[in-house]
Amino acid sequence: MGKQIMDRTGAVCLLVTILVAKMFTPQPRMVAEQAGSAAWLVVLLTGPLSLLGYWGLSALLVRFPGLSIAQISLKALGRVAGAVVGILYAAYFIWMGGVMLREFVAGFRVAVLPSTPVSVLAMGILVIGLYAAVKGPEVQARLAAYLIPGMAVLLAITVVGVWRLLDWRQLTPVFGYSLRNTLLLSFPLTSKHSEILVLGVLAPLLPTASVRRLGLSALLAGYVGQVLFLLFLGSVFPFPAMSRLFYPMLELTRMIEVSEFIQRIEALFIFLWFFVAAFAMATLITTIASIIRDVTETTLFNPFALSASLLMFTIAFIPFNQVELMWLDWLTLRTWGWAFSFGLPILTLAVAVLRGKRGENGETPETRAG
Amino acid sequence: MPASSRALWMLLLFCAFLLAGCWDRKAVEDVGFVTVLGIDQGEGEALRITVQIGNPRVIAGGRQGGGGAEGQQAPAMVHTVTGETLSLALRDLETFTNRRISLVQTRVIILGRRLMESGIQKHLGMLVRSREFRRNIQIMVSDGSAEQVMTTRPTLERDPAVFLEDLSRRAFERTARAPRITLHDFLLAYETLGEEVIAPIIRPFTVAPGLEQRPEQQSQLSGTALFRRGTMVGELSETETETLLMLRGKTETFVETVPVPTDPGLKSAYRLTGAGRKIRLDVSGPQPRFTIEVTLEAEALETESESPALGDPALIRDREARLARNLTDKANQLVGKLQTECSCDALGLGHYLRPRFLDWTSWEKYQWPDRFANAKVQVTVRVIIRRVGMTFQSQKAR
8 A cells, every 4th residue: 555645525425424434333333232222412412522632533633643643652652552452453453343343244145145154244444445445545535535425415314204203302302311321321432532543643644734624524524423423313213212223224224105206215225335345444444554564664564454354254253143242342342331432532642742742844834823 | 459358348247137037036926016905913922914905907807998818806805814913913924825925015104093002113113114005105094994995996996095095186186185195104103202102983884775676885985093192082074074174275166155135944055165374472481372273265055045145245254254253163062072072283283383492302391292282372264265156146935
């Protein structure tokens, strides 16, 4: 993978896609299970917290212009501690990729292809993901620029198709189980936006002056998208119905009915679902391989990408069943994801400030502008 | 990329298209598509499952006006099996049919009355869990057994599933004599505590002998099954169902008759169309007070009286008031029945009360299903006669 300058719109689309890919997984169900009818409110409340976390990440990227998150770790924390932090980032993304892969393929198996082995589905998604990863983030960004409008159109069709089922009263009681539970949940669920850490890998490919704004645009778009999606989902499947559906998005598309003319069109969404899954895998493989490349200070990418895919494939089959998978996802990614995506960058920033470490030329876009 | 590699890739791609058909192959002729599923209470704890398996060749042939050998065959086969659970019974079906039973095309589920009177909770499991059931399947409760209803053959429609689906739509849209309830509606009402489950009732119905001089057994959708906490506790008649749908704000159209003021022996008929419903809630007292305001638009269909003419605006106002009074009386009677006889919030008033609660725990503790009987419900119906048909005046007696 050579050094490329990414298209800004494509970069935002890439980040938004990886942020909202979760809506095709059982994650809306998990949030509804924990937050009750306040699922949308919990995600709404994660906004300010994730902005705070994003401030740390973006400040770090701006302080070390032209460097990736792993390179920054090495520079700010020293070779050993920096490598440990870099490996933690990579491990987090490998785990995330494995869990997401299994969630995607388990959904396909239950809902679409009941007699296809999950390993075949996982391999199919990973092969496409690996191919796109090898092609590089620039290609992925261009692809994302097509994927996002496609997702928007299909979501619009879904909204129209199930409009008759929407009822805002289904979103009540507004605080779900309790106000305390809603507020407490909003902190760990900041992890819902943890994929924004991918920006740390894309940063060297983007114009330094626009990194902060691009990341913020993607974070806000992903955040608004997720809140609106949960509002929409909760208006059709009120609690406790949503907490009992493994794949609410799929159920929603199965209910699209516009008189007798438009029915049973979920096949369209299956394609989108598959491509979003493969795309998410491509982005995660790219992220992992880039981090390991930067930590090891080599120029190799493809061998790391292949290894990352194999590791994700292996992790995907650790849970014995769907229930264990959900449990692991909640216990790890949703509860502690924020620590990796926002906690580690803030910690690195703090150490860099204390040690007076800065980017190579000692200046940031702000100081240059000033 | 060298030309040889490109050719190899193209070949692989081509193979993928050809081989895709072999994977998970399910030929249509190997599958028995269940179009209507009936669930009855069997002996003891067992279930009696009746399935109607469509014969696509006959159904398609019939629609295209084809005849021949297919014309002699039944458009659907009806089988009944007994099993401890729904999935066991469906599995047993495959021991005497050479086709793989599939529920992906199921359009209607008919639930036997006796089964519903013993509670629906334990039978909902498979309906929700199985990927083959869609949430927009129509749900009906049979007066008697589902098997009895499913053995009747429609006269004007070859496919019994299409017949039942169309019947459900027409009964709801054109007559308001039966609600139209999907599995999604059924499950939501069961789970959210904002309303009680309701379902249309389908009954065997004997059509008077026609030209062929033989009475025919048909199915008729009329009335509503009422549930309380998932158990069927009563039913509403056709006219009560009209009123129920009006109060739920689901009325498309129905016909209402009122006595002619000058001669109570004669009647006037109006077609009413739902034009809006508002529910106001007052929670200042010890019990919630609901005010349901319904607006209907009317069109005069017929009047048996010869005079006076409907051309007089004052007379129109009078008829509107009479219609409104008539419907308000019916609505009050229905609310009384729902509150006193079965304590069943079939009106969905709980959905209007729930937003007043801040958290789910307090809403659950409130126990709305138990409190519905004591809630104050006031109904106001407003009727606006918009059209009087092609003439103002009836024919004069000669």
